[in-house]
Amino acid sequence: MAKAELKSDTKTEIEDSSSLKGTLVSVFFVGFFIVVLWVGVYFLYLDRF
Amino acid sequence: MLKSSLNIKVDRRDAKLVMAHFYVAFIALLVGGLAGLLQVLVRSGKFELPAGIGYYQILTVHGVVLGLVLTTFFIMGFQLAAVSKTAGTFTNKQRTIGWIGFWIMTIGTVAAAVMILLNEASVLYTFYAPLQAHFVFYLGLTLVVVGSWAVGTTIILKYAEWRRANPGQPSPLLTFMALVNTMMWTVATIGVAATVLIQLLPWSLGLVETVNVGVSRTLFWYFGHPLVYFWLLPAYMAWYVMIPKIIGGKIFSDSLARMSFILFLLFSIPVGFHHQLLEPGIDPAWKFLQVVLTFLVVIPSLMTAFSLFATFESYGRSQGATGLFGWLKKLPWKDARFTVPFIGMLAFIPAGAGGIVNASHQMNQVVHNTVWVTGHFHLTVATAVVLTFFGVSFWLVPHLTGRKLTKKMNKLALIQGYLWAIGMTFMSGAMHAAGLLGAPRRSSFSEYGGAAQAAEWIPYQIAQAVGGSILFIAIILMLYIFVNLAFFAPKGEEEFPVGEAANQTEKAPMVFENWKLWLGITVLLILFAYTIPFIDLIKNAPPGAQGYKLW
Numbered sequence: 001m002a003k004a005e006l007k008s009d010t011k012t013e014i015e016d017s018s019s020l021k022g023t024l025v026s027v028f029f030v031g032f033f034i035v036v037l038w039v040g041v042y043f044l045y046l047d048r049f
Numbered sequence: 050m051l052k053s054s055l056n057i058k059v060d061r062r063d064a065k066l067v068m069a070h071f072y073v074a075f076i077a078l079l080v081g082g083l084a085g086l087l088q089v090l091v092r093s094g095k096f097e098l099p100a101g102i103g104y105y106q107i108l109t110v111h112g113v114v115l116g117l118v119l120t121t122f123f124i125m126g127f128q129l130a131a132v133s134k135t136a137g138t139f140t141n142k143q144r145t146i147g148w149i150g151f152w153i154m155t156i157g158t159v160a161a162a163v164m165i166l167l168n169e170a171s172v173l174y175t176f177y178a179p180l181q182a183h184f185v186f187y188l189g190l191t192l193v194v195v196g197s198w199a200v201g202t203t204i205i206l207k208y209a210e211w212r213r214a215n216p217g218q219p220s221p222l223l224t225f226m227a228l229v230n231t232m233m234w235t236v237a238t239i240g241v242a243a244t245v246l247i248q249l250l251p252w253s254l255g256l257v258e259t260v261n262v263g264v265s266r267t268l269f270w271y272f273g274h275p276l277v278y279f280w281l282l283p284a285y286m287a288w289y290v291m292i293p294k295i296i297g298g299k300i301f302s303d304s305l306a307r308m309s310f311i312l313f314l315l316f317s318i319p320v321g322f323h324h325q326l327l328e329p330g331i332d333p334a335w336k337f338l339q340v341v342l343t344f345l346v347v348i349p350s351l352m353t354a355f356s357l358f359a360t361f362e363s364y365g366r367s368q369g370a371t372g373l374f375g376w377l378k379k380l381p382w383k384d385a386r387f388t389v390p391f392i393g394m395l396a397f398i399p400a401g402a403g404g405i406v407n408a409s410h411q412m413n414q415v416v417h418n419t420v421w422v423t424g425h426f427h428l429t430v431a432t433a434v435v436l437t438f439f440g441v442s443f444w445l446v447p448h449l450t451g452r453k454l455t456k457k458m459n460k461l462a463l464i465q466g467y468l469w470a471i472g473m474t475f476m477s478g479a480m481h482a483a484g485l486l487g488a489p490r491r492s493s494f495s496e497y498g499g500a501a502q503a504a505e506w507i508p509y510q511i512a513q514a515v516g517g518s519i520l521f522i523a524i525i526l527m528l529y530i531f532v533n534l535a536f537f538a539p540k541g542e543e544e545f546p547v548g549e550a551a552n553q554t555e556k557a558p559m560v561f562e563n564w565k566l567w568l569g570i571t572v573l574l575i576l577f578a579y580t581i582p583f584i585d586l587i588k589n590a591p592p593g594a595q596g597y598k599l600w
């Protein structure tokens with residue numbers, strides 16, 4: 001049990017120092033925002049024209 | 050060794066030229082900001098302009114003075130500083146050309162401004178024909194453009210000199226970026242110069258009686274869209290190269306930055322039709338083509354977003370940050386040189402998303418000529434770009450004047466940025482919302498004969514007045530900081546931050562410096578996107594329009 005914990009800790013550390021996970025999630029958020037706004041106005045457009 | 054000792058500080062003589070540009074830019078901020086305040090107050094319905102001053106006159110002041118004068122002067126100054134710092138001090142000849150350009154631009158600015166203030170040129174920021182201004186207004190604008198070409202020449206000459214002295218080497222990143230923006234500006238301004246010199250000037254002088262409105266609008270927007278990228282690219286210079294150094298991190302990739310700038314050069318110009326999507330006289334197929342090209346500009350924008358997030362995350366993790374967003378906490382939030390431009394970056398997310406909506410061909414009908422569009426460009430140029438320029442001023446002005454940004458000024462600068470964020474959230478947010486409800490842009494307060502729909506807009510106009518007033522306070526604060534940094538701050542050394550790439554061994558591919566290739570593709574794309582519709586606009590033109598003075 002203790003061993004397993006130690007192992008997973010080291011793994012996170014290596015991953016963390018060079019990982020760009022946050023960047024990936026951030027750019028997905030930007031993309032999501034663009035899509036939501038676009039679809040919102042698109043339905044407004046369908047509704048009006 | 051020679052190189053590093055050469056470029057510790059921007060040379061005093063170059064600094065003077067840069068500061069001359071900044072003085073004009075910040076005077077423009079005061080004048081244009083005041084006009085903006087008056088506009089939102091009028092539109093709240095609670096205030097009327099005194100002494101017979103017209104709403105459309107102050108609207109013209111606001112747009113021309115901030116959109117054309119503040120931006121062009123700041124950008125020219127900033128790019129001169131960036132080139133002088135990274136490619137070396139200008140020769141006397143190069144600097145003289147720069148000064149000549151500065152004075153031509155300044156004389157042109159004063160001429161155009163006087164005509165607007167005399168109420169002889171209330172033709173709004175876009176100066177669309179058939180609204181007709183006094184000929185001196187058009188002459189003044191021509192001088193601004195010609196002067197900017199001279200300043201651009203200084204940058205091009207310095208770049209050429211650097212390349213001759215360093216054969217086979219990629220140019221310094223900041224010099225490269227300033228050069229791309231200068232070339233884009235030069236190609237784009239040919240359009241506005243053409244409509245002013247060939248159409249509007251002879252027409253306002255009475256040499257010809259009528260003007261082809263479709264052609265003049267097309268030439269204007271051939272220039273008008275790259276104009277917004279001319280504003281944006283210097284902000285990107287700061288985001289790509291200076292912000293990494295300020296936070297203590299690295300540029301994510303030198304080559305990626307160069308490639309995104311090349312893509313902006315290619316795709317910023319042949320896209321003007323996305324401003325004319327509801328105009329007659331242009332075949333929908335050509336509009337669609339330019340819509341597609343417009344969407345290609347999204348690519349370098351998203352590359353920039355990725356690269357900036359990556360810079361921030363890499364830095365945060367190098368400082369021991371963990372988890373998905375732990376790196377956010379490691380960023381220097383107390384440093385105005387970082388935080389104020391960062392607010393600008395954040396604003397660019399809704400700004401860019403709104404821009405995609407605007408450019409979506411048929412969907413443009415939902416927002417066209419509504420105040421949504423005004424809300425949109427107050428996020429792009431009036432937040433993302435301007436807050437970055439302010440953030441640059443916090444270190445560049447004291448660097449040039451041999452002073453220091455004090456702790457107290459840094460604090461004021463942070464407050465300035467927060468105030469801007471709050472004021473703009475109110476103003477731009479209300480503009481977006483009212484625009485979706487159909488509120489028109491470029492229009493003074495009116496109840497439209499008591500129409501129910503128009504009554505819906507009024508609460509949003511009050512919100513705009515609240516936001517605009519907060520923004521005006523932020524402008525006053527900014528002017529106080531600028532004057533302090535230019536004349537009163539304690540003497541000292543302020544760093545000019547130039548970031549280094551994360552991977553120093555990676556040399557930027559030399560193909561990026563092949564201007565025959567890039568300018569060639571630029572010209573081809575322009576010819577492709579514009580030739581046939583342009584012939585159409587001339588050949589099948591309706592009768593020309595006489596001039597109108599509706600103010």
Ligand SMILES: [Cu+2]
Pocket residue numbers: 273274277323324
């Ligand atoms: Cu545009």
